Amino acid sequence: MASSIRVRATSNxxxxxxxxxxxxxxxxxxxxxxxxxxxxxxxxxxxxFECNGKDVFVADWGTAVSKDPYVKFSFKGxxxxxxxxxxxxxxxxxxxxxxxxxx
Amino acid sequence: xxxxxxxxxxxxSAALVAFALTSPRVVAADKVDPAADAKAFQNFFFxxxxxxxxxxxxxxxxxxxxxxxxxxxxxEEFPPYEFALDAGKEMFATPFKNGKTYADCFPxxxxxxxxxxxxxxxxEGKVVTLELALNRCREANGEQPYSYVxxxxxxxxxxxxxxxRGKPMDIRIPDDPRALAAFENGKRYFYTRRGQMNFSxxxxxxxxxxxxxxxxxxxxxxxxxxxxxxxxxxxxxxGTISRRFVTCNSQTRAVxxxxxxxxxxxxxxxxxxxxxxxxxxxxxxxx
Amino acid sequence: xxxxxxxxxLLALSLAPAARAANEADYKAAYATAEAxxxxxxxxxxxxxxxxxxxxxxxxxxxxGDFDRATAAAREAEALAKASIFQANSEKDAWxxxxxx
Numbered sequence: 001m002a003s004s005i006r007v008r009a010t011s012n013x014x015x016x017x018x019x020x021x022x023x024x025x026x027x028x029x030x031x032x033x034x035x036x037x038x039x040x041x042x043x044x045x046x047x048x049f050e051c052n053g054k055d056v057f058v059a060d061w062g063t064a065v066s067k068d069p070y071v072k073f074s075f076k077g078x079x080x081x082x083x084x085x086x087x088x089x090x091x092x093x094x095x096x097x098x099x100x101x102x103x
Numbered sequence: 104x105x106x107x108x109x110x111x112x113x114x115x116s117a118a119l120v121a122f123a124l125t126s127p128r129v130v131a132a133d134k135v136d137p138a139a140d141a142k143a144f145q146n147f148f149f150x151x152x153x154x155x156x157x158x159x160x161x162x163x164x165x166x167x168x169x170x171x172x173x174x175x176x177x178x179e180e181f182p183p184y185e186f187a188l189d190a191g192k193e194m195f196a197t198p199f200k201n202g203k204t205y206a207d208c209f210p211x212x213x214x215x216x217x218x219x220x221x222x223x224x225x226x227e228g229k230v231v232t233l234e235l236a237l238n239r240c241r242e243a244n245g246e247q248p249y250s251y252v253x254x255x256x257x258x259x260x261x262x263x264x265x266x267x268r269g270k271p272m273d274i275r276i277p278d279d280p281r282a283l284a285a286f287e288n289g290k291r292y293f294y295t296r297r298g299q300m301n302f303s304x305x306x307x308x309x310x311x312x313x314x315x316x317x318x319x320x321x322x323x324x325x326x327x328x329x330x331x332x333x334x335x336x337x338x339x340x341x342g343t344i345s346r347r348f349v350t351c352n353s354q355t356r357a358v359x360x361x362x363x364x365x366x367x368x369x370x371x372x373x374x375x376x377x378x379x380x381x382x383x384x385x386x387x388x389x390x
Numbered sequence: 391x392x393x394x395x396x397x398x399x400l401l402a403l404s405l406a407p408a409a410r411a412a413n414e415a416d417y418k419a420a421y422a423t424a425e426a427x428x429x430x431x432x433x434x435x436x437x438x439x440x441x442x443x444x445x446x447x448x449x450x451x452x453x454x455g456d457f458d459r460a461t462a463a464a465r466e467a468e469a470l471a472k473a474s475i476f477q478a479n480s481e482k483d484a485w486x487x488x489x490x491x
Contacts, residue, residue, distance in 0.1 A: 006185060019181045067339045068183065140490075147490045294485040296477060299438045299470070305488045358437035366435065 007100040017074040028063040050085040135283040144377040148325040161329035161384040163322030167313035184334040184386040187341045191262030199244040208240035217267035223282040230368040251362035257332040257341035264385030274376040289373030292366050298357030326378045330387030412461035420464035427471035436478035441470040
């Protein structure tokens with residue numbers, strides 16, 4: 001199974017620009033399936049981007065974030081070739097982690 | 104308005120003359136003449152939107168609205184259909200229980216052939232679409248067919264479209280009265296008003312591309328299938344050509360036909376043929 | 391004669407409310423014609439979603455014993471189905487007006 005996280009991190013001199021796409025249903029717990037039964041809430045609670053042992057971006061998410069969320073941000077202090085570690089945990093205890101090299 | 108219709112008429116007659124010169128067949132008003140129809144269809148859009156590059160029509164609403172286009176180009180760096188595309192690639196390579204793969208069902212191993220679908224099958228006497236061919240391939244190999252509207256079918260067609268990206272649509276109409284009838288039937292379906300809203304496909308996608316319908320910008324009919332399948336943010340998922348037809352119908356308050364019914368196959372044949380020469384841009388992303 | 395007129399009026403008055411409220415038979419007749427029309431529309435491959443939902447509403451009202459509403463819905467469904475049949479027939483030629491030539 002391929003990773004649920006897609007990342008692209010590019011260094012542009014001082015600034016590193018990060019884009020990430022995460023595959024996740026992000027169910028709100030308010031939607032019913034075709035049989036009329038409520039689909040239980042299932043969403044990412046915390047998303048972390050870590051670079052050189054330091055958190056550079058931490059997001060506490062709730063049900064208001066869309067399915068397959070997309071994140072884009074930039075930060076200073078990293079250089080080409082550094083590792084960027086991305087991980088998420090959801091309300092059902094599931095998690096995923098991936099590491100990308102800054103290009 | 105007058106100049107536009109005059110222009111249209113002028114170009115149309117030019118197109119007809121050009122066709123008459125290149126074809127030995129006589130052009131009669133009531134004769135089915137797909138080549139002339141395609142020419143007129145393309146010219147209509149080229150003249151209605153002179154500032155839009157011809158190959159840009161396949162990008163649907165983004166060819167009509169500069170602001171949307173910028174947002175889309177940014178999105179395309181990290182397109183939402185990527186997961187489906189990867190899933191499709193994996194599915195395409197995974198053998199069936201009998202050891203065969205999708206590649207065995209298609210010419211050239213199924214790679215780079217999207218632009219030739221749908222085609223007219225002279226043995227069956229009907230139009231065969233890519234989605235139909237995929238499910239027939241599954242059934243011939245003892246597998247259950249997929250739903251025509253989304254998920255697996257969209258992933259598979261996304262992958263096949265991706266391998267054909269940039270190739271010009273290349274639909275042939277054989278010299279067979281049944282093929283011409285299918286084309287004509289597809290054309291009739293496209294222009295026929297239906298549903299309580301009294302809309303035809305053309306009401307939106309010929310008369311009003313670039314205009315808003317609620318918050319959406321309507322796509323031009325020219326090249327509209329070249330971008331299929333699409334990830335629609337509105338659906339938060341992928342949809343196939345079948346899904347597009349079904350939802351269009353129900354939005355005009357017409358009860359949709361079954362996916363891959365004759366009418367849908369024929370209208371796909373018509374729309375694809377008139378987009379001949381325009382590049383495949385699927386899988387696409389739409390708001 | 392003079393006596394029969396008030397009598398007839400009395401009779402008419404007492405019958406009037408009964409005639410206004412629809413009963414199950416009225417509903418069944420209205421529903422049958424509506425259903426026939428909707429089948430014809432479906433045969434023309436031009437069923438409207440509103441015909442289907444209005445027919446369903448008629449059935450639901452009838453199941454709840456509200457034959458006034460059920461009959462009205464069935465008649466509306468019939469009108470919708472007739473309109474879709476008219477549309478399908480007129481479009482047999484009218485579509486050509488929209489064609490790009």
